[in-house]
Amino acid sequence: xxxxxxxxxxxxxxxxxLAQSANPAVLTPERVFAxxxxxxxxxxxxxxxxxGELVAFLRARQDDVSVLDLWAAPTGAGEPxxxxxxxxLVPDAGELSEAEKARRERMRISQxxxxxxxxxxxxxxxxxxxxxxxxxxxxxxxxxxxxxxxEADEIDAKVSPKGNYVSFVRDQDLFVVNxxxxxxxxxxxxxxxxxTWATAEFIAQExxxxxxxxWWSPDERFIALQRTDESSVDIVPRLDISGGGASVVExxxxxxxxxxxxxELYVQDVAAARRVKVDLGDNTDxxxxxVNWSQDGRTLYVQRQSRDQKRLDLLSVDPTTGASRVIxxxxxxxxxxxxxxxxPLKNGGFIWSDESTGWRHLYLYNAAGRKVRALTEGEWxxxxxxxxxxxxxxxxxxxxxxxxxxxxxxxxxxxxDLARRSRPVAVTETSGAFNLNNTxxxxxxxxxxxxxxxxxxxxxxxxxxxxxxxxxxxxxxxPFWPYRERRxxxxxxxxxxxxxxxxxxxxxxxxxxxxxxxxxxxxxxxGPSGGGVRPSWQPATTQLLTExxxxxxxxxxxxxxxxxxxxxxxxxxxMGQPEIEDQVLGANYLRSLPYVDDARIAMMGWSYGGFMSLxxxxxxxMGLAAAAVGAPPTEWSLYDTHYTExxxxxxxxxxxxxxxxxxxxxxxxxxxxMLLMHGMADDNVILENSTRVIDALQAKSIPFELMLYPGxxxxxxxxxxxxxxxxxxxxxxDRTIGSRAPGVSD
Numbered sequence: 001x002x003x004x005x006x007x008x009x010x011x012x013x014x015x016x017x018l019a020q021s022a023n024p025a026v027l028t029p030e031r032v033f034a035x036x037x038x039x040x041x042x043x044x045x046x047x048x049x050x051x052g053e054l055v056a057f058l059r060a061r062q063d064d065v066s067v068l069d070l071w072a073a074p075t076g077a078g079e080p081x082x083x084x085x086x087x088x089l090v091p092d093a094g095e096l097s098e099a100e101k102a103r104r105e106r107m108r109i110s111q112x113x114x115x116x117x118x119x120x121x122x123x124x125x126x127x128x129x130x131x132x133x134x135x136x137x138x139x140x141x142x143x144x145x146x147x148x149x150x151e152a153d154e155i156d157a158k159v160s161p162k163g164n165y166v167s168f169v170r171d172q173d174l175f176v177v178n179x180x181x182x183x184x185x186x187x188x189x190x191x192x193x194x195x196t197w198a199t200a201e202f203i204a205q206e207x208x209x210x211x212x213x214x215w216w217s218p219d220e221r222f223i224a225l226q227r228t229d230e231s232s233v234d235i236v237p238r239l240d241i242s243g244g245g246a247s248v249v250e251x252x253x254x255x256x257x258x259x260x261x262x263x264e265l266y267v268q269d270v271a272a273a274r275r276v277k278v279d280l281g282d283n284t285d286x287x288x289x290x291v292n293w294s295q296d297g298r299t300l301y302v303q304r305q306s307r308d309q310k311r312l313d314l315l316s317v318d319p320t321t322g323a324s325r326v327i328x329x330x331x332x333x334x335x336x337x338x339x340x341x342x343x344p345l346k347n348g349g350f351i352w353s354d355e356s357t358g359w360r361h362l363y364l365y366n367a368a369g370r371k372v373r374a375l376t377e378g379e380w381x382x383x384x385x386x387x388x389x390x391x392x393x394x395x396x397x398x399x400x401x402x403x404x405x406x407x408x409x410x411x412x413x414x415x416x417d418l419a420r421r422s423r424p425v426a427v428t429e430t431s432g433a434f435n436l437n438n439t440x441x442x443x444x445x446x447x448x449x450x451x452x453x454x455x456x457x458x459x460x461x462x463x464x465x466x467x468x469x470x471x472x473x474x475x476x477x478x479p480f481w482p483y484r485e486r487r488x489x490x491x492x493x494x495x496x497x498x499x500x501x502x503x504x505x506x507x508x509x510x511x512x513x514x515x516x517x518x519x520x521x522x523x524x525x526x527g528p529s530g531g532g533v534r535p536s537w538q539p540a541t542t543q544l545l546t547e548x549x550x551x552x553x554x555x556x557x558x559x560x561x562x563x564x565x566x567x568x569x570x571x572x573x574x575m576g577q578p579e580i581e582d583q584v585l586g587a588n589y590l591r592s593l594p595y596v597d598d599a600r601i602a603m604m605g606w607s608y609g610g611f612m613s614l615x616x617x618x619x620x621x622m623g624l625a626a627a628a629v630g631a632p633p634t635e636w637s638l639y640d641t642h643y644t645e646x647x648x649x650x651x652x653x654x655x656x657x658x659x660x661x662x663x664x665x666x667x668x669x670x671x672x673x674m675l676l677m678h679g680m681a682d683d684n685v686i687l688e689n690s691t692r693v694i695d696a697l698q699a700k701s702i703p704f705e706l707m708l709y710p711g712x713x714x715x716x717x718x719x720x721x722x723x724x725x726x727x728x729x730x731x732x733x734d735r736t737i738g739s740r741a742p743g744v745s746d
Contacts, residue, residue, distance in 0.1 A: 024485035024510075027547055029730065031483075032540045033723035037065040038480045039537070043456040043470040044068065045116065046444050048075075048437035049123040054139060055444055055458060055469050056083070056126055058114060066718065067113040070128055070137070073469050075442065075458055080469065083126065083137050084144055086113030090131045120159035121218070121438070127159045127166060134168060136179075147177055156199065156212055160220045165270075167214070167223070174198035174214060174225055176270065187223070187268055194252075198225040201261045203254060206684060207642040208289060208338055217297035222319050223268045224278070224291055224300055232259040239687070241680035242711035251683060256637050256644035257651045263288045265302060267319045276322040280304055280315070287642065294344045301344065305336065309646045312336040314352070314369060327369025330354045334569040335646045341385040351375065351395065353382055355565040362397060364418070375416050376424060383411055383562050387436030387443070389461065393418040396427070396440055396461070400562050409492070409503060409535050411562075413443070415461075427463045431536070436461075444469060448537040450489045453480065480540075486510040487543055492535065495589055497558065497582050500567055503533045504555040504586060509546045512595075519600035519737040520551045520590055524616070526579045527608030528568060528647065531561030541726060548730055548738060553590060557582035573654050575636065575647055576615045576661040583612065584621045599625060600737035600744075602672070604729065606630035607685060607714065610677075611663075614693070617674055618666035625672040626736035628729055631682060631714055634663040634689045664696050675705045675732045677725070679712030705732060 032038060043057035053075050058068040067087065073080035117128040126137045132153035136145045147166055148154050154175075157168040166177045172191025177184045188197040198214035205211055214225040236253040239246050254260045265278040265288060280286065281304070289312065290303035300317040302324065314328040330336050332355070341353035341362065348367030353360055360382045362375040375395055376382055383398040394415045401414065401424065410431040414424040428434075432445040441461050448454045456469040474480065480487075490505040509518065523542075525532050533556045545552050557579045558570035570578045583603075590596045603624055605613040610632030617627040633639045636658055637651040651658045659665075678690040697704050707728050709716055716725050734740050 025482040026486065027483040027540065027543050029544055029723055029726045032544060033719040033726070035065050035719075036060075036062045036479050038483070038540045040453050040472045040474075040478050040480065041470055042454045042472060043071075043446065046446065046456055046469065047119065047435055048442060048444055048458075049119055049139070050121055050438040051123045052437040052439070052442040054123070056117065056119070057456070057469065058117075059470075060111070061087075061113075066111050068111050068115055070114040070117055070126070072126075073458075073467075075466060081142075083142060084114050084128050084130070084135060086130060089135060089144065089146070090133070118158050120163035121161040122163045124163050125159050127157050129154065129157045129168075134166065136166065156214075158212075158214075158216065160216050161218050162220050164220060167216070169198050169213075172196040172199065174223070174268075187270070188225075194230045196228045196230075198223075199228065200226070201228045201230070201263060202252070203260060203640060203642045204288070207640060207646075208287065209340070210290065215291045215293060217293050217300075217319065218295060219297040221270060221297060222300075223270060224293075224319070225266055225268060226288055227264045227266060229262045229264075233261050234258050236686065238683060239680070241708075249683070253683075253686070254641045256639060256641055256648070258641065260285065260287075260307075260641055265291070267300065267317075267322060269320075276320070278302065278315075278317050278322045279324045289338050290340070290342060292342050292344060294348065295346050299344075299348075301342065301350070303338070303342070305338065307641075307645070308649070309335040309642070312338070316369070328352070328365065328371075330356065332565075334565075334572045337568075339384075341382070343385055343388050345388070346390055351385060351388065353385060358565050360565075362395065362416075373421065375418070379564070381562050381564065384434075386413065386434050387438075387440035388418065389440035390418070391439070394440065394461070396434075396436060396443075397424075398434060399424070409533060413445070413463075427461070442466070450535055450538065453478070453537045483543070486547065487538075488512070488546055490535075490538060492533070495555070495582075495585055497585055498570070498578075500558055500563075500570070502555055502557060502582055502585070503531075503561070504553065504589075505533045505535075506554075507538065507542055507546055507552045509549050509551065514595050517595055517597040518549065518551045519597050519602070519733075519741075520553055521545055521733060521737075522583070522586065522590075522601065522603040522616075523552060523554045523609075524583065524603055524605040524612045525607075525609040526557055526560065526583070526605065526612035527575075528559050528571070529561075529608075531556040533561075544726060544730065545733075548734065550733065550738070551590075551596065553586065555583060555586040557586075571647060573648060573657045574660065575657070576611065579612060580615050580619050580622070583616055584619065587622050587624075597737075598623075600741065602626040602628070602733060602737050604628040604630070606677075608633070610685075614663050614674075615661075615666070617672060618663065618669040620669055620671060623671055625741075626674070626733065627672065628675045628677065628732060630677045631679060631685045632663070632676075632689060632693075633685050634693050636661055638686060638689055663693060667693070667696055667700060667702065670702065673703075673705070673732075673736045675707065675728070677707045677709070677716075677728075679709045679714060679716065681711055682714050684714040 046057040055073045059071050061067045070084035072083045114128045128135050134147040134157045152170050154168040154170050173188045174197050191197045200213045230252045233252040233254050235250050238249045238251045240249045266275050268275045285307045287305040289305040292301040300319050302315040304313045311331050313326045315324040316327045317324045343351040353362050364372045380401045387396045396415050398411050413427040413434050432447040434443050434445050436443040446456045455472050458466040490507045495502045591598045603613045610630040613627040613629045614632050616622045617624050636644050
């Protein structure tokens with residue numbers, strides 16, 4: 001085993017370099033979950049206008065962080081201004097429909113007000129759905145026009161590419177509004193409870209990162225739209241329990257190994273009012289993964305994924321007839337990862353990524369679908385394709401590319417030449433999230449490090465700073481300023497596991513004394529994701545734990561992070577095994593440190609992190625004293641098809657793997673106390689996952705603690721409930737590994 005400490009300019013192991021005062025303020029749960037938010041004025045959902053002259057973004061209100069307004073900032077001179085004031089337009093937000101609640105849950109939208117918006121391709125309008133209705137903001141003059149005012153929710157609204165129409169889904173049908181005349185026209189009329197048009201199905205929204213079900217062609221002649229028939233999907237009766245009572249929801253939930261919804265794709269000729277069906281093949285048990293138009297609108301590109309997800313076909317479709325042909329087919333022994341790295345070019349070719357070399361890289365294809373050459377290569381992964389400037393022949397992408405351990409932690413912007421082989425050139429030296437305009441002549445980035453809260457700025461494509469969009473400077477005016485001195489910077493390091501390098505981070509309590517011993521809370525997600533170890537501004541809840549005297553530790557196990565295909569696929573067919581092996585490694589490393597109390601190590605996590613916490617608490621080699629288990633999938637055959645089968649195949653084909661990942665047979669091995677939490681209206685990880693554990697523990701007469709949240713879905717929303725949640729966490733850990741734990745003296 002090798003351990004190496006990583007120290008960089010972004011992650012100093014010493015405390016904050018800011019001046020220290022005699023009595024720095026202690027951060028409390030009551031302040032963390034109050035207004036204004038401690039992160040300061042953070043720009044959310046940032047995007048450049050297509051011409052790069054205006055930046056739009058969402059900002060939480062100072063008086064209520066749960067409500068977002070739409071703001072804009074000129075890329076030249078001038079201050080940011082509020083474009084849409086959510087409360088001014090809709091003072092009394094009503095109850096959202098069940099369909100919209102579910103859609104927002106899939107998109108992880110927890111706030112109200114303006115939660116999403118879109119530009120037209122000309123950059124003349126910004127369209128913003130607001131509390132179920134649609135508003136159109138004109139860039140010139142800033143006038144805001146209300147387009148709908150109905151009882152039903154209008155969802156997934158878009159401005160057509162040339163700005164002549166607005167489209168949206170209402171009551172399972174697709175509508176368009178002619179902006180010149182105001183006429184509203186339904187393009188479909190037979191949508192009902194089981195048959196929906198132009199809406200991404202549950203699986204696409206929850207697991208495929210596809211939130212829409214229709215796509216305009218660039219010339220506005222066509223709309224590609226999906227038709228979803230859920231009649232074949234199993235009904236899973238779900239109790240939706242709130243503080244005012246309970247109702248039974250007959251949820252169509254496609255569990256692993258069971259039937260999916262049948263998804264078809266059509267192309268609507270808007271002017272001719274004619275619709276043709278796209279030929280997706282004879283096998284209907286497939287996934288509609290991605291849909292894109294060529295730049296001239298003459299070709300529709302469709303990515304069709306096989307049910308076992310080991311094959312991804314790229315179809316070239318004639319929109320006038322629906323005829324299709326397969327032009328490329330990446331395959332994998334484990335799974336083919338879906339991305340948004342598809343970019344059609346003017347000459348009919350396109351850029352697309354795959355992991356055929358073991359690392360995700362970008363490739364140039366010709367119009368026939370033949371791979372011409374690699375645009376990127378090496379033992380490092382591309383994270384996203386961010387933009388293409390065909391005038392200058394530059395391709396922009398984000399990647400982790402350094403010859404050191406820092407690589408998995410970062411995300412920098414690079415460029416390569418489109419026309420010839422070239423080495424990537426770094427556009428930025430710092431990590432961030434990047435949003436380029438359509439022509440890739442400018443970008444907006446949001447940056448943070450361990451000492452800097454999220455800052456958003458505009459740059460030219462060559463990396464030249466233009467202006468702040470949201471500087472969010474940590475000074476006397478910042479809401480976090482009173483608490484800065486007790487914030488401890490995380491340390492970073494690595495461990496070796498099965499030939500792979502794992503990265504970790506550790507945050508120590510304020511006033512840390514290496515001659516003393518401390519309890520540790522291991523925070524975990526553990527499942528397939530971008531990873532949780534980041535040299536960035538840390539959540540205020542981390543400081544709540546360090547203020548309570550805990551060391552906070554996080555390890556990205558195999559399966560997490562932007563890494564090689566082999567690193568991610570280590571958990572193939574055996575979820576809950578390699579991840580726990582790596583967390584055991586982390587726990588053993590902690591026990592090797594002289595300042596860690598071996599007997600007081602706990603874990604906490606939500607969703608997959610809840611699964612990991614439960615598996616770790618029942619793993620004797622972990623030796624956990626306690627675990628807070630949030631909304632855990634406890635038996636993978638209860639979870640949905642696309643996610644579960646990607647990693648585990650079906651229960652029928654991988655009975656051994658499913659059995660090994662079932663929490664119930666492990667409950668006799670509990671090594672410490674458990675706090676189990678779950679939302680009582682969770683439509684993602686159904687409450688049954690926790691009730692089966694509750695029933696089994698009671699049948700075994702094993703004590704545990706339980707906190708259920710009426711009306712809450714897969715996350716706990718709102719300051720009041722989150723405050724209660726964190727008070728519960730702190731009380732639980734204090735009694736199990738903290739100052740009130742058995743055998744602990746003051």
